[in-house]
Amino acid sequence: MTTSDSDLQSTPPPGLGFWNGARFPDLVLPGVHTGEESRLFELGGDQVLVHLFASW
Amino acid sequence: MPVWHDATSELRSTGALSTVGVVIEQHPDRARLFMQWKRFDWPLLWDPFNLLELPAVPITMFLDGQRVIRMLQPKLDRASEITSRLSRLLSVGDAETTGHEEIPSPVPGPTHMSPPSTSTPLDWSDHAVALALWGGTERLDEAVTASERAVGPDAAGRLWFRHGVIARMRHDSPARRLDDFNVAVESWSRALDVDPNNYIWRRRLQQYGPTLTKPYAFFDWVPVARSDIEERGETPESLVVEPGGAEFADPARSETPSAQGPPPPDPRIALDEVPFVDVRGAVVPAAVRPGGLARIHLDMEPSPGKTAHWNNEAGPLHAWIDPPQGWKTDGAHVALDAPDSAVSGERRHVEFEIRSPDDAEPGTHEVEVVMLYAVCEDDTGVCLVRRREVRVHVEVDLGAVALADG
Numbered sequence: 459m460t461t462s463d464s465d466l467q468s469t470p471p472p473g474l475g476f477w478n479g480a481r482f483p484d485l486v487l488p489g490v491h492t493g494e495e496s497r498l499f500e501l502g503g504d505q506v507l508v509h510l511f512a513s514w
Numbered sequence: 515m516p517v518w519h520d521a522t523s524e525l526r527s528t529g530a531l532s533t534v535g536v537v538i539e540q541h542p543d544r545a546r547l548f549m550q551w552k553r554f555d556w557p558l559l560w561d562p563f564n565l566l567e568l569p570a571v572p573i574t575m576f577l578d579g580q581r582v583i584r585m586l587q588p589k590l591d592r593a594s595e596i597t598s599r600l601s602r603l604l605s606v607g608d609a610e611t612t613g614h615e616e617i618p619s620p621v622p623g624p625t626h627m628s629p630p631s632t633s634t635p636l637d638w639s640d641h642a643v644a645l646a647l648w649g650g651t652e653r654l655d656e657a658v659t660a661s662e663r664a665v666g667p668d669a670a671g672r673l674w675f676r677h678g679v680i681a682r683m684r685h686d687s688p689a690r691r692l693d694d695f696n697v698a699v700e701s702w703s704r705a706l707d708v709d710p711n712n713y714i715w716r717r718r719l720q721q722y723g724p725t726l727t728k729p730y731a732f733f734d735w736v737p738v739a740r741s742d743i744e745e746r747g748e749t750p751e752s753l754v755v756e757p758g759g760a761e762f763a764d765p766a767r768s769e770t771p772s773a774q775g776p777p778p779p780d781p782r783i784a785l786d787e788v789p790f791v792d793v794r795g796a797v798v799p800a801a802v803r804p805g806g807l808a809r810i811h812l813d814m815e816p817s818p819g820k821t822a823h824w825n826n827e828a829g830p831l832h833a834w835i836d837p838p839q840g841w842k843t844d845g846a847h848v849a850l851d852a853p854d855s856a857v858s859g860e861r862r863h864v865e866f867e868i869r870s871p872d873d874a875e876p877g878t879h880e881v882e883v884v885m886l887y888a889v890c891e892d893d894t895g896v897c898l899v900r901r902r903e904v905r906v907h908v909e910v911d912l913g914a915v916a917l918a919d920g
Contacts, residue, residue: 468587473569483619487559490542504579511572512539513548514732
């Protein structure tokens, strides 16, 4: 990643177990809309924008 | 998220990019309503246990086709620039497809549905989480029992947090026990005591805690969302558990004057000595410092073994709060309106806040609550008004973790 690319990112919170270059875990969790077992990367396509969030 | 949703709409429409979400909160139906409101149509997974061990949210990241994180926490104010360069930012060269450290999935899978062959606290906690995630309501009792084996005086904070989540899940289910919410609050308090820097754990407690400890309004968006959705001619997604008073509270920045109400009931009205109604209190947070705020929750429901119901024709349930000398409360009196039906058996809930004086002595303090309610006995058809005196214990601890962010 170039320096200019780094400028496009904010500092992640300390203790976050993710970093650029790590392979994101292939999560299997209940789907919010289906209630069924769902695999994250079967839901997404080749390139994925991931949001980890809460509605509060 | 709305910024990214808008900025990436064209990429999504052409199939160049997908969006997925993982929601880190107790009630997934609230996230469903939020998604409907914002017209976010991408898939969402539910991680109430914070198995990803996030210290805070929101976290946003772009992944390439190999699941490799290429951009963590992209700057919102550069969204347009980032999306215009995204194909280059996420492109994978031949030499880049290997050598990336795999972050293992933290989610206990189907193998954890059976009791663990080893007996470490984490094994039992993973088993409990698997039962809670994949076993449905009918296995929540097993989940609680398994999780109880995972927590002890030296348990890791995340195991206490998980234990609280499971207890609250059962509290919100038909399998609920009257003590479940209290267990949840105490467990989350212990988690935060172990690590006060985890803002997922802190928010779960703040969700039910005093107004002044909240950094912002948590669920005030719910009525706005419903109104907007109905204006669009749609039916809002229903919520399994309506947000309670603490969750709706806008963060006030000053003390609320004590509410005035009718005088407490005549002490000659007979006490419910049977009792026909089970009452359980929970204090959020579990302990406060001198001068600290706490929110008290009282859950009441007709005792399962006593075959009684609420008599709704006799008017509301009343509660009068009598804090210890020198303590303040925001609600000296609370009246709960009854449902329209003549009788009912639902759980009822009262919340109020108290503040300890700056010179409060460490130790256990009692808040007295007097209630007045009407019940009908199923066996005899006799309907009575009964008085109930409840003492809620509030711990003052000089080392209690402050619930507010600051």
